[in-house]
Amino acid sequence: MRVMIDAGHGGYDPGATSNGLKEKDLTLKLALDVAEDLESLYGIEVLLTRTEDVFISLEDRVLKGNTAEVDYFVSLHHNAGGGTGFESYIYPGYQQTQTGVMQERLHQWLSTFYQQYMIRDRGRKQADFYVLRHTLMPAILLENLFVDTLDDASFLKDPVFLRQLATEIAKGIYQAVA
């Protein structure tokens, strides 16, 4: 079992920036911690699209996953645009496939985690995102909280919360691929 963890953005592409937060830094920190837990706690082999602050094109991210023939592709992002909470995305029309089953498992696990903090579950969604369309294996994209919403940002600024979130994402991935 091999999983690709994709830390969104990087290098000259900071992603969403607000409240002193940069999406690219948050996704990298999360990705490294998720990888650590998946390997040390669950014995799952992890590949990362990036392990440092560098720009990687969407094409190259997908290529890395497809070339390595990983079993699951998980792209980490943080939202912006004035909302609150978390949501997950798969490619449109895939609900009835393995991709949909894995989304349900991972999403539900995270929803329960977020409930403890009264953080809103925005639902399981579908979108024609590049990394979802071109990956040859089940793929999911997670939007963990809004950097431009003060309440959400205060969670993302808390290193203890962020580490716990990584632990829960890893647990959720483990359940999704089990």
Ligand SMILES: [Zn+2]
């Ligand atoms: Zn993003």
